[in-house]
Amino acid sequence: MANIPQELQFTKEHEYVKATDDPNVVVIGITDYAQGELGDIVYVDLPKPGTSFGAHDVFGTIEAVKAVSELYAPVAGEVVEVNPRLDGEPALVNTDPYGDGWMIKVRVAADADRSALMDAGAYSSLIG
Template identity: 60%
Template sequence: MSDIPSGLLYTAEHEYLRKAEDGVYTVGITDYAQGELGDIVFIELPAAGDSFDRMDTFGTIEAVKAVSDLFCPVKAEVVEVNPALDDDPSLVNSDPYGAGWMIKLRVADESDLEGLMDHEGYASHVGE
């Protein structure tokens, strides 16, 4: 059974968003997603200052068995990228909601968040 914390927002593509007090959102992939991918060996992420529309590909994640796209959940600008993932992409496996975060976003329009799921909706989405 996957860890699906409450208080986060989730996408159907298995990204999560956590809002910080400064209004910036931390984005990563869910515990369910990292479990499905298996051992993660490489992550390609954008640079701070890059902007994306909702559902644009912002990077890729490579596991031993597969390569998957990472999708921007909302229209936003990247304000920070997790540098630790360059040296240790397996942080996504060991701590997807903590040290394995990927990017931090400044959301262009908060109403874009309305289409995302809460933890109960995401749990139902993945069949848990």
Template identity: 70%
Template sequence: MSNIPADLRYTKEHEYVQSTSEGDVVVIGITDYAQGELGDIVYVELPKVGATYGSHDVFGTVEAVKAVSELFMPVAGEVVEVNGRLDGEPALINNDPYGDGWMIKVRVAPGGDAGLMSADDYRTQLGE
């Protein structure tokens, strides 16, 4: 069974959104389920600070030993920080997807976070 923290929100594409102390800034990464399905992650391509995206836009890729997967933006907004550690340590995503393996921080556009799932809804989608 996957680790699905109750305080996060999720997408059907297996990204998570975590609130921060800055009300309109969120942390985005891929879920424990997603990293487990991908296997050992060897490379991550992430956007630059200042890039803006709409909800469901592709914002990067994750390359694992067995597959390359696109990353889909769960919210509309502007990238305000990128996890630079992932350049040299992409395995952080496998080891700690909800902690050191976070990918980007985004300032959410007004109304840009519609359509996210609760932990219970995500668990149901996974059949857990």
């Protein structure tokens, strides 16, 4: 059974959004379910700080032994930080997707719509 933290929000593409101490900044990564489906992650290609994107835009790619998948932005905003550890330790996404395996921190756009994000219960139903 996949780990689905109650305090997070989720997308149907298996990204999560985690609040930070700054109400305008969120942490984004992929879910435990997604990393399990991908298998051993060998590379993560992420945007540079300062990059802006809209909700549902591709913000990077994740490469596993058996597949390469695009990463989709759950909310519109600007990248303020990228997890530097993933360059040398992409497997952190496998071992700790909600902790050390986070991908980017985003300053959420003022007009960002979070209504499409799911709570833990809805995400749990999605993945069965």
